[in-house]
């Protein structure tokens with residue numbers, strides 16, 4: 237290399253400085269390109285996806301038989317809900333052996349074949365890691381409960397009864413809302429934030445932590461590409477178990493999330509596991525504040541890649557919701573992470589009722605348009621989209637009339653709790669029709685044959701009777717179906733990096749019916765306009781006859797009313813590219 241004279245060196249440095257200073261200020265998040273930011277994650281709920289052996293329960297071979305379908309959606313990663321050995325108190329979120337496959341789902345060979353099949357199709361595999369708690373049938377717990385001096389005692393949280401009753405802890409799933417369960421074997425209480433069959437693991441014990449990291453590495457060695465950390469924000473505890481204020485349960489996340497050394501454990505997990513493989517990590521829950529969320533996901537902290545917060549999905553209510561609140565929530569999350577950190581975007585998962593019922597409109601005349609409109613929203617926002625299986629067909633809530641039809645453990649326990657405490661059971665049943673998570677767990681509707689083609693046996697939970705009209709086979713044949721529209725959306729996102737990293741700007745902020753925003757990056761600009769209402773609505777956005785509508789959910793693009801506004805039909809969605 238030619239040696240520069242000192243004068244030319246100074247000039248060179250000055251020019252460089254000037255060039256840097258004049259460069260438009262870029263946001264860091266957008267600069268830092270990663271596969272997991274560009275991923276489109278499709279969530280497969282294995283129990284309800286496809287049954288291969290007629291026992292009424294979806295399984296791994298069933299998923300394998302549908303790999304080409306998954307590929308055809310254009311998604312690039314699949315998040316599998318837990319498939320490990322489990323007595324199924326909470327559909328696999330109660331794990332009795334972290335290194336084995338649940339019998340209902342198949343074998344380890346099936347799992348290996350599934351990962352291979354996904355990878356052959358260019359699809360990454362993300363596994364659920366459920367380590368805030370295990371099953372009470374896990375060997376660790378069996379040992380732990382056997383005596384106060386067992387070497388596994390400290391794998392869980394115990395409170396010896398000689399000290400009296402422990403301070404109240406709220407359980408999300410317990411029939412008495414009580415997270416302490418008395419166990420006569422050792423005359424002590426154990427802690428369970430979820431059901432009695434899901435005792436909380438003691439993260440303060442380094443031996444337990446090492447076991448978990450080894451287990452996580454076991455799956456990474458098998459070739460998986462990422463982890464979704466279930467309820468992990470609750471994992472660390474103050475083991476002195478101090479008294480909490482009365483009625484703390486009304487705001488329990490404040491008392492349960494991000495406690496103790498949680499961030500230290502995540503940094504340790506990152507060092508021991510994530511840093512050793514090309515894997516992504518996402519946490520369920522992001523605490524109470526943006527600061528909490530940043531502490532989980534900011535790259536320089538070496539904890540997780542992203543988290544998903546509940547603020548957005550919590551907005552839907554049976555009586556309806558305010559679009560202004562919806563826009564405000566998503567806009568706030570976007571701006572809080574515009575420069576640093578990364579988030580996930582979702583409107584549904586296995587813990588939510590169906591997206592179209594909650595956020596759109598599942599009446600026959602609006603179901604198709606409103607589910608396409610909601611899909612458009614998810615696929616055009618900044619953040620990694622997580623899309624729940626069945627939503628690509630516009631599947632709807634089943635709305636059971638009887639408690640006996642539900643399978644979900646917290647739903648049954650809440651019913652018993654209300655019954656015992658004089659609650660209004662009819663009111664509860666009505667609410668469940670809107671938000672019980674079993675609505676999102678009914679079998680995938682493949683075709684119009686018996687049981688929607690999901691099983692040849694009796695499905696573990698009833699199939700939604702509307703499968704005769706809403707099903708994959710029918711939508712394959714219809715170029716304008718929700719399914720084919722979803723494929724266009726994934727294509728659009730994958731081909732336009734601006735939709736992944738591009739700056740988000742909210743337009744027509746005060747409009748109560750319309751959600752309009754732009755996404756722009758490196759000279760590429762998109763305008764997305766969505767009508768969230770069941771009537772015509774004007775959007776104050778400027779497009780002209782030359783602006784290209786690259787995707788829309790009616791047969792033709794919306795009418796341009798004048799140079800400053802367009803008129804959208806009920807639940808109409810349009811994406812313009814400038």
Ligand code: NOJ
Pocket residue numbers: 326329366430466467520586587
């Ligand atoms: C969150 C999971 O998504 C949910 O399905 C489960 O019931 C609880 N965590 C407990 O593991």
